Amino acid sequence: MSEPTAPVKKKRKVVLDQRLQAYRGVWVYIEHERGRVHPVSLELLGEGRKLADTLGVELAGVVMAGVDAGAEARGYCQTAFEYGADLCYLMQSDVLGEYRNEPYTQGLTDLVNAYQPEILLLGATTLGRDLAGSVATTLNTGLTADCTELAIDPDDRSLLSTRPTFGGSLLCTIVTLNYRPQMATVRPRVMAMPESQPGRTGRIVEHGLLLAEADIVTKVLEFIADDRRDTPQLPFADIIVAGGRGLGKPENFQLIRDLAKVLGAEVGASRPVVQAGWVEADRQVGQSGKTVRPKLYIAAGISGAIQHRVGMEGADCIVAINNDPDAPIFEFAHFGIVGDVATILPALTEAFWVKLKRQASLPPQEEAA
Amino acid sequence: MHSVVCIKQVPDSAQIRVHPVTNTIMRQGVPAIVNPYDLFALEEALRLRDQLGGRVTVISMGPTQAEVALRKALSLGADDAILVTDKAFAGADTLATSYALAAAIRQIGKELPVDLVFTGKQTIDGDTAQVGPGIARRMGLQLLTYVSRIVEVAPERREIVVERRAEGGVQVLQTRLPCLITMLEDSNRMRFGSLPDALRAARQEVRHWDKTAAGIEDVTKIGLKGSPTIVSKVFTPSPRAEKAEMIAIEDGSPADLAAALLGRIAARFPGVEKELAQRA
Ligand SMILES: Cc1cc2nc3c(=O)[nH]c(=O)nc-3n(C[C@H](O)[C@H](O)[C@H](O)COP(=O)(O)OP(=O)(O)OC[C@H]3O[C@@H](n4cnc5c(N)ncnc54)[C@H](O)[C@@H]3O)c2cc1C
Numbered sequence: 001m002s003e004p005t006a007p008v009k010k011k012r013k014v015v016l017d018q019r020l021q022a023y024r025g026v027w028v029y030i031e032h033e034r035g036r037v038h039p040v041s042l043e044l045l046g047e048g049r050k051l052a053d054t055l056g057v058e059l060a061g062v063v064m065a066g067v068d069a070g071a072e073a074r075g076y077c078q079t080a081f082e083y084g085a086d087l088c089y090l091m092q093s094d095v096l097g098e099y100r101n102e103p104y105t106q107g108l109t110d111l112v113n114a115y116q117p118e119i120l121l122l123g124a125t126t127l128g129r130d131l132a133g134s135v136a137t138t139l140n141t142g143l144t145a146d147c148t149e150l151a152i153d154p155d156d157r158s159l160l161s162t163r164p165t166f167g168g169s170l171l172c173t174i175v176t177l178n179y180r181p182q183m184a185t186v187r188p189r190v191m192a193m194p195e196s197q198p199g200r201t202g203r204i205v206e207h208g209l210l211l212a213e214a215d216i217v218t219k220v221l222e223f224i225a226d227d228r229r230d231t232p233q234l235p236f237a238d239i240i241v242a243g244g245r246g247l248g249k250p251e252n253f254q255l256i257r258d259l260a261k262v263l264g265a266e267v268g269a270s271r272p273v274v275q276a277g278w279v280e281a282d283r284q285v286g287q288s289g290k291t292v293r294p295k296l297y298i299a300a301g302i303s304g305a306i307q308h309r310v311g312m313e314g315a316d317c318i319v320a321i322n323n324d325p326d327a328p329i330f331e332f333a334h335f336g337i338v339g340d341v342a343t344i345l346p347a348l349t350e351a352f353w354v355k356l357k358r359q360a361s362l363p364p365q366e367e368a369a
Numbered sequence: 370m371h372s373v374v375c376i377k378q379v380p381d382s383a384q385i386r387v388h389p390v391t392n393t394i395m396r397q398g399v400p401a402i403v404n405p406y407d408l409f410a411l412e413e414a415l416r417l418r419d420q421l422g423g424r425v426t427v428i429s430m431g432p433t434q435a436e437v438a439l440r441k442a443l444s445l446g447a448d449d450a451i452l453v454t455d456k457a458f459a460g461a462d463t464l465a466t467s468y469a470l471a472a473a474i475r476q477i478g479k480e481l482p483v484d485l486v487f488t489g490k491q492t493i494d495g496d497t498a499q500v501g502p503g504i505a506r507r508m509g510l511q512l513l514t515y516v517s518r519i520v521e522v523a524p525e526r527r528e529i530v531v532e533r534r535a536e537g538g539v540q541v542l543q544t545r546l547p548c549l550i551t552m553l554e555d556s557n558r559m560r561f562g563s564l565p566d567a568l569r570a571a572r573q574e575v576r577h578w579d580k581t582a583a584g585i586e587d588v589t590k591i592g593l594k595g596s597p598t599i600v601s602k603v604f605t606p607s608p609r610a611e612k613a614e615m616i617a618i619e620d621g622s623p624a625d626l627a628a629a630l631l632g633r634i635a636a637r638f639p640g641v642e643k644e645l646a647q648r649a
Contacts, residue, residue, distance in 0.1 A: 088469035099535065100542075101502075101512045116634065125378045125536050130514045133502030137467060143595030145497040165384065165603065166494070172603045174647035176573045218511050219531065238644050264648045282553075295644045296634075306606065309416040318612060327615075332489040335633060337626055347623035351631055352645075 004114070014158050014177055023180040026052040027117040029108070030061045030083070031127055032076050034225075039193065039236065042083045044186060046194030047150055048121055049084035051159070054152045060117065061085040064098030064107050074204065075245030081202040083194055088202060093209040095368045098220045099127050107209045112139060114207065117181050119159050121150075121194065124185035136183050143183040148196035148310065158182065162278040165315055168287040168307040189293040189314065234266050234283060239296045242268030242285055242312075243278075244321060246301020247341055248276040255345040258302060262353045268292065268312075270302050286311035298348075300341045304329025370423035370524060372485040374447065374504035375473050375504070376407040378438035379494040394601055403438045406489030408445075408559045410552040412521060414487050415446045415560065421524060423484070424448045426477055430458060430469055437577050443570035444562040451477065460593030463495070467503025468590045473506065473583040486526065486549040490515060504530040505549035513542060514551045523547075572644070 028048045031038040052059040061080030065073040069092065069227055077088035089111050095103040108131060112120065120135075122128035124146050136143035144161035148171070151160045158175050165172045193214040196247065234240065241263065243256035253273070260267045267283055274284040286309040288349040298317035300309060304320065304327060311330060312318070320333035321344050330336045337344055380399045414425045427442040429435050430453040439450035453473045461469065474486060486508070491498035498514075505512035515534040520528050520541065533540045534553055562570075585591055593599075614637075616630045635642045 005560060006489045031536070038536065068394075098540070101514070126515050126534055127536055130512070132500060133463075133499040134498070134506050135504040137464060137503040140464065140597070142462070142464070143497075143499060145499060160601070163497075168601055169605075171606055172600045175599050175601045177599060214447075215442050218513075218542055218544040220540055223535075223538050223541050224532075224541070225538040239648075263645075296638075296641045310606075315633060317641050318613075319634070331612055332613070333613040334637070335630055336615045336617065337630060338617065339623065339626065344626065345621045347627040348630070350477060351622065351627035355631055356645065356649045359646055 004305070007118060014156050014175065014278065016180070020180045023118040025057045025060055025115075025117045026055065026298070027060045027089075027112075027121065027181070028063055028080070029120070029122040029128065029131070030063045030076055030080050030088070031123055031125060032063075032353060035072055035147045037079045037102050038125065038188075040125060040128075040186070040188040041194055042079070042196075043053060043188070043191040044121045044122065044123060045080060045083040045085055047191045048119075051150060051152055055118070055157060057118070058086040058134055058315055059084055060115075061088040061110065062091075062111060063088055064091045064096050064104060066271050067092050067094050068097065077204050078201070082196045082198055082200050084197075084200075086202050088204050090206050091209055092206075093211060095209065095211045095213055095216055098194045098223065099131075100216065100220065101130055101134055102216055102217050102218060103209070103211050104131055105138060106211060109137050109138045110209065111207055112181060115205075116159070120181040120183045122183070122185050124187040128185050132183055132185050139181070141181060141183060142174075143180040143185070144174045144176075145185050147184045147186050150184060150186070154203050159184065160317060162303045167274075168310055181197050187291050189291045192293070192314070233275065233285045234268060234285070234290045236291055237266035237292065239263050239265035239298075240268045240285070240292055240315075241265045241300070242302060242314075243273060243300050243341075244270035244302030244308075245272045246303070247273070247278075250276070250302075252342065253278050255341065255349075259349045259352070260296065260346055262356065263296075265296075265298075268297075270305075270308050298346055301335070302329060303327050304332065321348075370417050370421045370484050370522070371372075371481050372412045372417060372423070372487055372583065373426045373428055373477055373483050374407070374411045374442070374487045375470060375500070376429050376442055376489075377404045377410065377492050377640050378402070378429065378439055381494055382493050383450055394491040398613075401437065403441050404489055404492045405495075406491055406493070406552075406554055407553055408489075409444055409556050410487035410550070411445060411447065411490050412557045412559045413550070413552050414485070416557070416638065417485070417519070418448075421522065424481065426451065426481075428453065428460075428473060428477065429469065430454070430473070434602045436452070436577075438569050443575075444567045445560065446562060446566050449546060450573070450575045452579050455583075456506045457585075457588065458594050459595060461591060462596035462598045463497050463499035464594035464597055465497055465591050465593075467500050468587075468595055469583060469585060470500070471504045471507035472585050473578060474504065475580070476582070476584040484546045485529075486510065486547070488549070488551050490551050492551055501549060501551040508549070511544040512551075513548055513550040515553050516550045517553045517556050517599055519550075523546075533542050559646055563610060571618055603624070608612055 488501035
C-alpha cells in the first residue's frame with residue numbers, strides 16, 4: 001500500500017523526541033555526472049535555501065565522489081556555494097568512483113548520523129531514487145517521492161511535502177511524524193533554477209568512508225554513455241512545440257516539426273500520440289513523461305489534461321491552439337487561439353520564419369535597441 | 370532458480386475521475402488491475418525459469434480482493450501465489466510495506482531458498498519507487514534498480530550481470546545472488562498466458578498469510594504504526610488566477626492571427642522575445 005491510501009489525518013501536531021530535536025539544517029544531495037553538477041541539484045539548492053531561511057538554519061550540500069575526482073569534487077562544492085549552500089560535506093573514497101547503491105547508501109547514512117540534518121532533499125533521478133529509498137529504509141525515516149512543492153509548517157517546523165496522487169488528478173501533502181531526517185525527492189525542472197552568485201563561498205567539511213573495494217559486492221563492468229546527439233534534452237529546452245491527439249493523424253505531426261525547426265525548438269507530445277507511435281517516448285511531456293520548463297511552450301491539439309499540465313505549467317509563456325473554445329488548456333495558457341491546427345500551425349511557422357529572418361538582417365545596433 | 374515477484378493490485382488510474390462538485394475521488398466502478406510495471410518483472414522471472422528451470426512465486430500485500438491480481442499472475446505462468454493480508458497492515462506507507470514484504474519473502478525462503486526478488490520500477494498509484502529498495506535493504510540484498518536487461522545469470526557461480534539505466538548512460542553491473550531487481554518498463558514483452566495455465570490458475574490455491582504466517586516479528590513496524598509518513602491533506606490543484614488571453618480577430622485569416630499572437634508575445638514576454646532574437 002502506498003502513501004495515497006494512508007488515511008488522511010486532520011492537523012496533527014508532531015511532537016519530536018528529545019533525541020530528534022537535535023536534528024538541524026537542510027541538506028541537498030549534489031549529484032554530478034562526468035564533471036558537471038546535475039541541474040536538479042541546483043534547483044534543489046534554490047528550494048533548500050528558502051526552507052533553510054524559513055527555519056533559520058544552514059543549507060548544506062553533500063558531495064560524494066571518487067578519489068580520482070580530486071579537485072573536481074571541490075569544484076562541485078564551489079558550485080553549490082554559488083547556488084546558495086553555506087557549507088558542503090565532502091566524502092571522497094576509492095569506492096565512490098562510479099555510483100553504486102551499497103557504498104553510496106553507507107556513505108550518506110554515515111553523514112546523516114554524524115551531522116543530523118532535519119531535511120534531506122535529492123533529485124528524483126535514477127540515482128536519487130535508488131539512493132533515497134535505501135537511505136530512508138536504513139535510517140528508518142519517511143521519504144516522499146516526486147514532490148512538486150515544499151514548505152515549512154510554521155507551527156512545528158515540519159516539512160510539508162506536496163505531490164500529485166491518484167494519477168495526478170489530486171495533490172496531497174505528506175508530513176513525516178516522529179522521525180528524522182525528513183526526506184523528499186523532486187524531479188528535474190519542477191523547481192525554478194536559482195540565480196548563481198559567482199564568488200560566493202562556504203565551508204567544506206570532509207568526512208571519510210571506512211569501506212574498501214573488497215567489501216563491495218557489486219562491480220561496475222562497463223558504462224555505456226548515451227549518444228547525447230540523438231536523445232532529446234526536452235527538460236532543458238528553452239522552446240518546445242508540442243502536439244497532441246488533435247493533430248488527427250501521424251502525417252500532420254510534420255506541422256509540429258516544421259514549426260519547431262524554424263524556432264530551433266524541441267518537439268514535445270502528449271501521451272496518446274506517444275502511445276500511438278507518432279513520436280518517440282522520450283518526447284512525452286507530463287506526469288508519466290518529462291517535466292519541462294521552457295521560456296515558450298506551444299501546445300497544438302492538446303486538451304490540457306491535468307497529467308499533461310503538471311509537466312509543463314512551469315513554462316514562462318504557454319500558447320495553446322485548439323478548435324474547442326472550452327478546452328481546459330485555455331484555463332491556464334497565457335495565449336489562446338481557437339482554430340484548426342492544420343491552418344494555424346503553418347501560419348505560425350510562416351510568421352516566425354519571417355520575424356526571425358527580419359531580425360537576422362537587422363544591423364547589430366538596431367537589434368540592441 | 371527461484372524468483373519471487375512482488376506485485377500490487379492498483380486501480381486503473383486511466384479511469385479514475387474526480388467528482389466535479391465535491392472534488393472527491395470517484396472509486397466506484399474503477400477496475401482493479403495488476404500494476405502494469407510489475408508485469409515486466411514477472412515476464413523476466415518467467416523467462417529465467419524457462420531457461421534455467423526453477424520456480425516463480427508471486428507475492429502481494431493487500432486486501433483479500435488482491436487475490437485476483439495473483440490469479441492473473443498464475444494464469445500468465447507463475448507457479449505459486451501468496452497473499453499477505455491482515456487488518457494490521459492497513460495504512461502502511463512504503464517503509465512499513467517493505468518491512469512486511471521482506472518478512473514474508475524470508476518465510477518463502479524457508480520453504481525454498483530465493484535466488485532473485487523482482488519488483489516493478491514503481492506503481493501507477495503511488496509512483497514512489499521506494500518499496501523495491503526498501504525490501505532489498507531490509508533483507509540485506511544487493512539492489513539493482515532500473516534494470517533494462519539481464520545479460521547473464523550463472524547459478525553455479527551465484528553471479529548475475531545486468532544492464533541498468535543510469536543518468537546519462539547504461540551501467541553494466543555484476544553482483545552476487547540473491548539480489549533484488551526492479552525492472553524497467555518496455556524491457557520485455559509480456560507473454561499471453563497458455564490455456565493450461567489459465568485453467569490451473571482458476572483452481573490453484575492462493576495462500577493467505579496473516580501477520581503471524583508472514584513472520585512479522587515487530588508489530589510496531591507494520592501498518593499505520595510502522596509508517597513515518599502520513600497524508601495530512603488531499604486537494605485539487607488550484608486554477609491559475611488568469612485565463613488565457615484569446616487572440617481573435619473578426620474575419621481574420623490564420624496569418625492575421627499569427628501576426629497578432631507574435632505581437633502580444635513581444636509585448637508581454639520580453640524574455641521570450643530575447644530568446645527568439647538569439648535564434649535569428
Ligand atoms: C496515470 C496517468 C498518467 C498520464 N500521464 C500523462 C503524461 O505524462 N502526459 C500526457 O500528455 N498525458 C498523460 N496522461 C493522459 C491524459 O490524461 C490525457 O489523456 C492526455 O494528456 C490527452 O492528450 P491530448 O490532449 O493529446 O488528447 P485529447 O484529450 O484527446 O485532446 C485533443 C485536443 O485536441 C483538440 N482538437 C481536435 N482536433 C483539433 C484540430 N483539428 N485543431 C485544433 N485542436 C483540435 C480537441 O479539442 C482536444 O482538446 C496520463 C493519464 C494517466 C491516467
